[in-house]
Amino acid sequence: MTYRPPVSQILLAMQSAGKFGAPHYADLSLDDAQAIISEAGRFAAERIAPLNQVGDRLPASINDGIVTTPPGWRATYRDWCAAGWNGLAGPADHGGQGLPMLMAVGCTELWNSASMAFALCPLLTAGAIEAIAAHACQDLKDLYLPKLVSGEWTGTMNLTEPQAGSDLSDLRCRAERLGDGTYSITGSKIFITYGEHDCASNIVHLVLARLADAPAGTRGISLFLVPKFLPDGARNDLRCHSLEHKLGIHGSPTCAMTYGDNGGAKGWLIGKENRGLNCMFTMMNNARLLVGVQGVALAERATQMSVAYARERRQGSVPDQRAGASAIIHHPDVKRMLLEMRAKTAAARLLCMATASWIDGSLKAKSADDRRLAHARASLLTPLAKAYSTEIAVEVTSTAIQIHGGMGYIEETGVAQLYRDARILPIYEGTNGIQAIDLVSRKLRLEDGETLFDALKSSREGLAIVAGEPLASRIVSEISELAKTLSKAPDSVQSLAAAMPLLRALAAVIAGGYLAESAALAQGGANESEARYFITVELPTAMAAAKSALSGAGILATYDLQ
Structure with a gap:
């Protein structure tokens, strides 16, 4: 379609x-x-x-x-x-x-x-x-x-190595000072998106590498700009030696890169030596939000395709309608799935938009205090936007296949591709589990907990539009207690085991508030139905999962997988 x-x-x-x-x-x-x-x-x-x-x-x-x-x-x-x-x-x-x-x-x-x-x-x-x-x-x-x-030139992010994925402390790519302000880079990187391609005349690689005298661990990582072509037009000492064969995003070349076949690729330091991770996080934080937006995008496309198919496909008869095959969009179970897809997609979109707005405020608000508070709110919402939006992308694209039935499993309809493409989203730019750890260990305690308090206060006011004040207050109180429990001991087995379900529940509470506000601005209609469904079905489901995960976390301490 x-x-x-x-x-x-x-x-x-x-x-x-x-x-x-x-x-x-x-x-x-x-x-x-x-x-x-x-x-x-x-x-x-x-x-x-x-x-x-x-x-x-x-x-x-x-x-x-x-x-x-x-x-x-x-x-x-x-x-x-x-x-x-x-x-x-x-x-x-x-x-x-x-x-x-x-x-x-x-x-x-x-x-x-x-x-x-x-x-x-x-x-x-x-x-x-x-x-x-x-x-x-x-x-x-x-x-x-x-x-x-x-866009004449394009850029990449070179972090991952075979032995160093999410944990960069074991990074082995090397940098050597050349004495003229430049550096020689040697080593290998994997999973480099658009590391080599024919769309641009030059590719500017941002590469994490370690100097010989650098401290151990992540404190000893530096960031270097390593172009495919040097300023004088000469080819730099780097190459793509293979492309990955992937489940999805086939059109995007995911490259394994080699630096220094002939002595070393020339690079220039970005920021200070041994402070590369701080520089890279400037790139990664906004990239995490945009990965969340990718989740919204695939969920939207899958929902559109499913609605169109459900209107055309006739199968079975619906109670209280005239005899003969009905379009499956009228079947209650299909209608339920479509409403769930629309509600989750709308919630994720609003969560990403809110995060973007706080990022803008952190840069452009008039006072320093307002910029600081906006930065804290954006920092809290970023892991929620990335993880929640990418989780629902996998769910919504999977549901799209279900609605298409056997035709969804056939490649020609296109929904199978959406499902395959979506599966990378909870993994790259920091796995969703890492987003949850970041939330529990750092973000819940921003501004001594005031950032979370303010976010939930706003959510309660939004939820009350659809759910009513008593229910809104109860929902916010429950998620506040869950968050408080996990943030007290963020490194415990209990907190780490329940971190992802808590993230999902917190995201649902905050997104539910935005959905209610959006429905009010739109003056009801389909937006209100989506908000009511989300608050009635998705939000309680997420809350129950978080409570269950917290209750069962203690089992992990004694469970032996061998």
């Missing part, structure tokens, strides 16, 4: 959870936002969406170290850049439009609904731009940012 950009729902989310009327959005009118989202949706539907199944069936390939992207990829990417989309949120002093994260989130959903494998390339470039803009010296900014912002 044809992808239909959900422009009205994105704009509604921007206005409700995104607080589009806040002072730091004063330079951007609602008419401007609507025009941007509408045009982005048009490009996504007309140019990018037709590539989705092409990339799945004719994936990126490698021959003698040269990576070729799927048919249509290169031309579409160049047209997309020429239209200015790559520079949407890029720094204005290096050629970008400087639009807020809220706008970037809205457009990122559209690109990824159309084709996540295609949209991964600019997503990584956006992260590279952030890290360079925040931490690199002025010479590197002036040389690399204009080309990255325009």
Whole structure:
């Protein structure tokens, strides 16, 4: 089916959870936002969406170290850049439009609904731009940012090694000082998204490596800018030696990279020596939000396809309707699944929009106190947005296959691809388990717990719109007690075992509040039905799972898996 950009729902989310009327959005009118989202949706539907199944069936390939992207990829990417989309949120002093994260989130959903494998390339470039803009010296900014912002060059993130995945303390990639301010980089990296491709004339790799005299563990990691082509035009000493064969996102080349076959790739330090992880987290935190947006995007596409199929597919008869086969959309169980898909997708979208709004506030709010508080709220919501949105993406795309029945299991309908593509989302940019540990060990105690308190206060006010004040207060009180229990001993077996279910429950409570506010702004209709369903079904289910996990966590201490 044809992808239909959900422009009205994105704009509604921007206005409700995104607080589009806040002072730091004063330079951007609602008419401007609507025009941007509408045009982005048009490009996504007309140019990018037709590539989705092409990339799945004719994936990126490698021959003698040269990576070729799927048919249509290169031309579409160049047209997309020429239209200015790559520079949407890029720094204005290096050629970008400087639009807020809220706008970037809205457009990122559209690109990824159309084709996540295609949209991964600019997503990584956006992260590279952030890290360079925040931490690199002025010479590197002036040389690399204009080309990255325009999209003429693309960027990557090189963290993972075979022996060092989520735990980077065992990282072995080496850096050696050359005496002229540059460094020689040697080693290997795996799982490098768009580490090599034919869409851009240069690829700027951000590589984590360790100096010989660096401290052990993560305190001894530095970040380096290592371009495919050096400033003088010479080829750097790096290569892609293979592409991974993956469950999904086939169109996106996932590369195994080698640095230093011939002595060492030349790199430039970003930030300070042994402080690379701090620099990389500038890139990773916003990337985690955008991965959550990818989850929203796939859930939206899967829901659209399921509704369209359910309207056309006739099977069985529905009680109280005339004889003959009914469209399956009228069957109560199918209607239940579709409503659940829509409610979860809307909740995840609102959670991501809210996170983006707080990120914007942390940068643009008028007072230092307001910026500090906004940063704390964004820090709390980021693991929720990443983990919750990617979890529901897997669930919603799986449900889409169920609604399609046997045809969903057949590749030609396209929903199987969405399910396969979605499965990476809870894994990359920090597994959802790591997001939960981060939540319990750090984020719940931000500002001495005031950040969580303020978030739940706002949620209670929102939930009361649909659930009523007594029920809203009870829900918030229960999640507060759960959070308090886990944050008291964040490193205990009990807290770590229950961390992910707690994250899911907390995300549901906060998203439920946003859903209720959004329904009120939309003045009821389908939005209110989705809010009521979410608060009545999804939220209690998540709360019960968190309580059960906490109750059963003690068993893990004595359970022997051998």
